[in-house]
Amino acid sequence: MGQEEYKELNRYLNEIFSILEKQNPVALELLGPFCEWAEIFCSISRNRRFDNLDASFCAVPFTLVYSELKQFLYSINPIYVVKLEEVLQNGMLNLGEDVESQFDSRGSFATIDIQREYTWKDAFVLIHEFFHYLNDSNTNNRDILTEGISIYFEFAFYDYLIDKKITVDFPIISNRLFSTYFLSSDFIKYSLEFLLFKEVGDLDQFSYQYISKILPFTLSKEVYSHECTYLLEKCRIVEEEYLKEYGSKNFDQKEFEETIKESFFFEYQYIMGTFLALYMRKYGSLERMVWLSENVNQPLSLTELLKKIGIEDKNPNLKMTMSKCLWEEIEKNSVPFKQR
Ligand SMILES: [Zn+2]
Numbered sequence: 001m002g003q004e005e006y007k008e009l010n011r012y013l014n015e016i017f018s019i020l021e022k023q024n025p026v027a028l029e030l031l032g033p034f035c036e037w038a039e040i041f042c043s044i045s046r047n048r049r050f051d052n053l054d055a056s057f058c059a060v061p062f063t064l065v066y067s068e069l070k071q072f073l074y075s076i077n078p079i080y081v082v083k084l085e086e087v088l089q090n091g092m093l094n095l096g097e098d099v100e101s102q103f104d105s106r107g108s109f110a111t112i113d114i115q116r117e118y119t120w121k122d123a124f125v126l127i128h129e130f131f132h133y134l135n136d137s138n139t140n141n142r143d144i145l146t147e148g149i150s151i152y153f154e155f156a157f158y159d160y161l162i163d164k165k166i167t168v169d170f171p172i173i174s175n176r177l178f179s180t181y182f183l184s185s186d187f188i189k190y191s192l193e194f195l196l197f198k199e200v201g202d203l204d205q206f207s208y209q210y211i212s213k214i215l216p217f218t219l220s221k222e223v224y225s226h227e228c229t230y231l232l233e234k235c236r237i238v239e240e241e242y243l244k245e246y247g248s249k250n251f252d253q254k255e256f257e258e259t260i261k262e263s264f265f266f267e268y269q270y271i272m273g274t275f276l277a278l279y280m281r282k283y284g285s286l287e288r289m290v291w292l293s294e295n296v297n298q299p300l301s302l303t304e305l306l307k308k309i310g311i312e313d314k315n316p317n318l319k320m321t322m323s324k325c326l327w328e329e330i331e332k333n334s335v336p337f338k339q340r
């Protein structure tokens with residue numbers, strides 16, 4: 001990449017970082033660990049083929065999905081059933097045939113659209129989005145942890161159904177592992193350049209040399225240059241698409257900031273979330289995760305919150321134990337490509 005292109009990339013990065021700093025300074029502070037976790041996720045999942053993702057799943061009446069979901073929520077807290085009915089009725093949680101599944105909290109109130117498929121997948125999408133609704137707020141900790149909470153409850157509901165001997169053919173665990181792997185693969189294409197920019201400022205053709213001062217990695221000149229090219233192209237595409245959709249006339253700062261975050265920095269939520277959910281499924285408890293969902297917006301530091309659910313983030317074995325949890329699930333839910 002030439003000097004002019006680095007200049008253009010730095011212009012984008014300066015803008016992106018000023019937005020990320022405003023959006024969630026805590027998450028930006030944790031960029032180094034996020035990069036490491038994404039690398040771990042990718043190195044464990046690479047060259048694996050996940051089970052049954054393209055299978056066609058049995059049709060399940062929505063009344064069955066809904067009744068099991070209500071029973072599960074009732075067993076946690078009867079008030080959750082009232083809240084579920086409430087949110088389905090007031091339209092904040094919209095179950096439809098032709099809607100894109102998403103959670104949107106950008107307006108003055110949140111709406112959740114769910115594409116209904118009439119398989120067990122509906123149950124997992126519904127519980128996932130419902131827990132986002134339960135802890136909806138704009139706090140930094142919630143931003144970092146809400147995917148972990150929602151993913152945990154997908155798994156907990158799956159375990160509940162299996163315990164009840166209900167046949168569930170939708171492979172929620174391998175589906176989640178695969179989609180998080182997909183996101184980590186994108187994140188690692190530019191995350192080290194993000195980290196370099198955060199630590200050393202404007203990038204040039206020699207910045208790759210600094211990575212070993214920040215993380216236990218090395219970065220070759222070729223890979224660095226290739227990743228900078230990818231990142232610059234991604235920035236250009238995001239800008240182009242934003243302008244195509246909103247046009248410079250209707251420029252909306254809030255919408256623009258959300259687009260930047262979603263384009264460059266949302267993957268960490270699912271990467272950390274999947275690690276957290278797998279770890280808490282094995283070593284934590286449902287009670288602790290309910291507590292986390294209900295208290296994630298308390299004015300506590302991230303370290304204090306995690307400590308309350310039994311996670312000491314300074315524990316030197318934490319990374320190894322979490323990686324082992326992921327490794328075990330990947331082993332169970334996928335096969336090496338070669339065995340095909
Ligand atoms: Zn989510």
